[in-house]
Each structure stands twice: as structure tokens, then as C-alpha cells.
Amino acid sequence: AQKITQTQPGMFVQEKEAVTLDCTYDTSDPSYGLFWYKQPSSGEMIFLIYQGSYDQQNATEGRYSLNFQKARKSANLVISASQLGDSAMYFCAMRGAQGGSEKLVFGKGTKLTVNP
Amino acid sequence: KAGVTQTPRYLIKTRGQQVTLSCSPISGHRSVSWYQQTPGQGLQFLFEYFSETQRNKGNFPGRFSGRQFSNSRSEMNVSTLELGDSALYLCASSEGWVTDTQYFGPGTRLTVL
Numbered sequence A: 001a002q003k004i005t006q007t008q009p010g011m012f013v014q015e016k017e018a019v020t021l022d023c024t025y026d027t028s029d030p031s032y033g034l035f036w037y038k039q040p041s042s043g044e045m046i047f048l049i050y051q052g053s054y055d056q057q058n059a060t061e062g063r064y065s066l067n068f069q070k071a072r073k074s075a076n077l078v079i080s081a082s083q084l085g086d087s088a089m090y091f092c093a094m095r096g097a098q099g100g101s102e103k104l105v106f107g108k109g110t111k112l113t114v115n116p
Numbered sequence B: 001k002a003g004v005t006q007t008p009r010y011l012i013k014t015r016g017q018q019v020t021l022s023c024s025p026i027s028g029h030r031s032v033s034w035y036q037q038t039p040g041q042g043l044q045f046l047f048e049y050f051s052e053t054q055r056n057k058g059n060f061p062g063r064f065s066g067r068q069f070s071n072s073r074s075e076m077n078v079s080t081l082e083l084g085d086s087a088l089y090l091c092a093s094s095e096g097w098v099t100d101t102q103y104f105g106p107g108t109r110l111t112v113l
Helices: none
Strands: A003-005 A010-014 A019-021 A024-026 A033-039 A046-052 A064-069 A074-079 A088-095 A110-115 B005-007 B010-013 B019-024 B031-038 B042-050 B053-057 B064-068 B074-078 B087-094 B108-112
Touching: A003 A088, A010 A019, A019 A110, A024 A074, A033 A064, A033 A074, A046 A064, A046 A074, A074 A088, B005 B087, B010 B019, B019 B087, B019 B108, B031 B074, B042 B064, B042 B074, B053 B064
Parallel strands: A010 A110, B010 B108
Antiparallel strands: A003 A024, A019 A074, A033 A046, A033 A088, A064 A074, A088 A110, B005 B019, B019 B074, B031 B042, B031 B087, B042 B053, B064 B074, B087 B108
16 A cells, blocks of 8 residues: 655745755555645645656756655655745645556645745 | 636535535546545545546545546535535546646535534
8 A cells, every 4th residue: 555654744934945845655566656736725736746756867846846765765845945825735645556547645744834 | 728627616515415516627638536635534535537437436435426527527426415524625637647647626615514
């Protein structure tokens, strides 16, 4: 079975500083994908970044980067130059091979608060 | 392209009633997945449809059902509502290949009284 663990229920960061949100995963699938989503208070889940298990380089999307350490089974999200609009819940998710399904398994999330 | 749309956005029902939620995927997307989000259980997978066929199903009772139409729009139905069904129901769509990214709609917030 797949499992995602996010150990930080809440994080605080000053505006313009960088912040790292932790995510560890467990799976027996040799091929899998890791995702980060942002959920503002409005409820919509916004896709941020994706890392495939066979990708050699860490994924980056603008101010977002994913620190992928396969041997440690970790996929931490790094947000550079935090903005007030980054305040939201952040979810790490995994998709495995699972016989052709796109099912995502989510962690419990981390609530990020950006202070001015 | 327009994003994933879900209707209605908010819904209030009483125990024992049934409810139908609708999801329109991004144009060209053939796969639709549904998730339930509650404060206690977090985000849980309900089901996944691809080309009108259910491709996977989560661990939910038979009161939860869904379907997908030929235009890829999807509906989910919950019969005999219970208080514990109060949740945010999120729909996500993708092009259909299992390596694709899922894009989510704004959700339907269901309250059962």
C-alpha cells in the first residue's frame, strides 16, 4: 500500500523568505509519481509541481522546486521568496502503477502561513 | 481553456435524502476522478472514470456511485445521506493517460443536517 507522510501540521515563514515543506512516502511500486498541490481557503486544489520516480533531475516550476531524494523516500517542496498569497494548505500526493489507475494518495497536509 | 467545473458549489441536505453532484472536465480530458475531503479523514479517493468506464473505486459503501457520460462529464450520487457524508467533494480531470497530471475543480461542499 502507498502512504504519504507530512509531519508538519503548520509552518510559518516571513514574506520573501524561502520555506521547505516536508513529505516522505512509502511504496513498493518501482514506478510512481509525486505531486504537490496547494489548497487556498476557497477549497480548490491547485497543481504546483510533479516529479517522476525515474526523473534524474529535481523538478522546478517558477518559485517552486521539489527536492527529490529517492533513497530516503522524500519529496520536499521548496518555495522561494514567499508571498502573502502563498498562505494555504499544501498537500503532497503520490500515484503508483496500480494497474492503470490515476488514483492519488494524499498526505494530511501542511498549513503554511506567510507573515508580512 | 476553461478549468474543471463542479455544480452545485454548495448543498445542504437532510439525513436520508440523496444527492447528485456534477463535474465537467477540462475540454479534451477523458478521465475524471472524485475525492472526498473531510477534516478527520483527509482526502480520500472515491472513483475514477475513463471513457465512460469505471477504472478504479475507493473503499466507500455502495451508497456512493458515479457515472461518466460520452462527453466525459461525470456525476456522482450519494443515496441515503448520513451526517458523516458532510464533506468537500472534489472532482479532477486529466487527459486519461495514467502518467498525466490531474487538475481539480473548486469542489462541492455538502452539508448533511
